[in-house]
Amino acid sequence: MTSQYKICNECGEKVDIDYNFCPNCKSQSFRQSNMPAKTRKSQPSIIHSLLYWNHDGEYVIAKTKVATIGVFLLFLFFALTDRDWLAAIALGAIFTVLTFSVGYGIHSYRGKPKDAVLENNDYGLIDDLKHFIFYWQNKNTGEFVLSKTKIISVALFVLLFIADGFVSHFDIFAMYVVAIIFTAPPFAVGCVIHKITNPNPTNPPHRIENKKPKEIKEVKKVETKAKAPQMDKTLIPEFENYKAKISTLNAEFDAKDKVARELIEKRFQPPQLTYTRFISLVDKSRKLFVRESESAMNILNLATEDSPRVDSEIKSKISMLKAIISKMDDLTNELVLTMDSADDGDVDVLIDDMEDVIGSIKDYK
Incomplete structure (x- = not known):
């Protein structure tokens, strides 16, 4: 049976899923019952320095850093398996710097994320990478919603990567390039469709993927009028x-x-x-x-x-x-x-x- 409550991050009380603040301590910071408590870090770990952006003590997984490290590792592997390893290292350095520069520019232009996004990240590297790879995040509530576009793109990339291995005799660099070339267009189209049709997705009421928000979402208006229950004709x-x-x-x-x-x-x-x-x-x-x-x-x-x-x-x-x-x-x-x-x-x-x-x-x- 699906949980109908969330957990207050300040006092740990169970709160009705429809409430926007905790009746016990008046906090508006929540997590869903199936999510771990988010621990505050006095000092950032090496993982945080390498893979996260720091926004006034709140950490969000950095797509730019993840992509940059991925490019660096790919070219490093290519250099170790290629005779002309110096050229591979030089080429890798160029692409690594270019990837980081473009990503950092986009990051700086977009500015600080909304509070709901900051509150709903930093659950641990595994969980954060899972959300990054397979989920969209609602920017207003911080809610994570499973993404069909990302799932299909990941599956397509893996299939193309493996299929090209038999053609290129398992040349890792060639396999990666071919998979990226054929996966990027459908992924881009899916992203555009998502941004236009449903930029702030939500989970169906019967399923909760994540939520620990400092909730500032619009509350449903209650239009129905209070009604007294139907009276029994045999009332005393x-x-x-x-x-x-x-x-x-x-x-x-x-x-x-x-x-x-x-x-x-x-x-x-x-x-x-x-x-x-x-x-x-x-x-x-x-x-x-x-x-x-x-x-x-x-x-x-x-x-x-x-x-x-x-x-x-x-x-x-x-x-x-x-x-x-x-x-x-x-x-x-x-x-x-x-x-x-x-x-x-x-x-x-x-x-x-x-x-x-x-x-x-x-x-x-």
């Missing part, structure tokens, strides 16, 4: 009053939820972090409200008699629903008051206040 007459109260509270929450979302849309723009956090908080409030509403209705539908214990539990649930609505009112009022404010400090305070509101709702449980 004494519970009819509770049924009416819960139905009224559902309608009231729907109205306030709609207003809050409209105010957030006007106050902030997706995919800003502030917008994402506010929408996440509202979504979480809705989940709590629907869960408590359904729980209350289930009690009413399943209870066989009106007892003090059932009566107390229903009143407690109704109090919870009222508390959630009250907190939604607080959020709406704060949004209205800060609608024309340009002070980031006000926004930060508002975020902290709403996170405290969510925490206080959870304390009712």
Whole structure:
């Protein structure tokens, strides 16, 4: 069964896959449950110096360095097996410097990767090379997605390399050149198609390849309205009053939820972090409200008699629903008051206040 949670990198807590921050420590740095914890390195290893780019202490596998070392090793092997080894070394040096220069120029032009990319690399050389060779990476979320283009290209390269060996009598250099010449065009076409049609791929919901992001992804808007569960026709007459109260509270929450979302849309723009956090908080409030509403209705539908214990539990649930609505009112009022404010400090305070509101709702449980 596929995991439906991710792991907070700060406190190690399991967090629902839909949440954008950890309820325990408020961190937005995650990894998926099947990924190892990323260890911070006080000093970079030799491997990091040779094969990674360093971005303020965050390491990302360097395609330029990997390609440069590959070219160097190829010509070194060619030099060791060729009679004119001096010419092979000279030619190898030229191609090695040229490969690094072109790659470094592209790297410098592109600049620092997005935070999500930095957070989702440096899992160890084997894992990073696997992602480099066989996966695309979503630049916005850091998610790794298996690439059909890369898999086909690698398979084609291997087949051509082996096939040419029988023709060239296993001349390694010739085998490599022929494989590259015939593999590069289809790979380039696949890359262009990928960039045009799906530059930021995602895995299907049922499969997770990687994710340890400091997540700044756009949160789905919850458009469906909270509904009270279907009532049983044999409801105890004494519970009819509770049924009416819960139905009224559902309608009231729907109205306030709609207003809050409209105010957030006007106050902030997706995919800003502030917008994402506010929408996440509202979504979480809705989940709590629907869960408590359904729980209350289930009690009413399943209870066989009106007892003090059932009566107390229903009143407690109704109090919870009222508390959630009250907190939604607080959020709406704060949004209205800060609608024309340009002070980031006000926004930060508002975020902290709403996170405290969510925490206080959870304390009712």
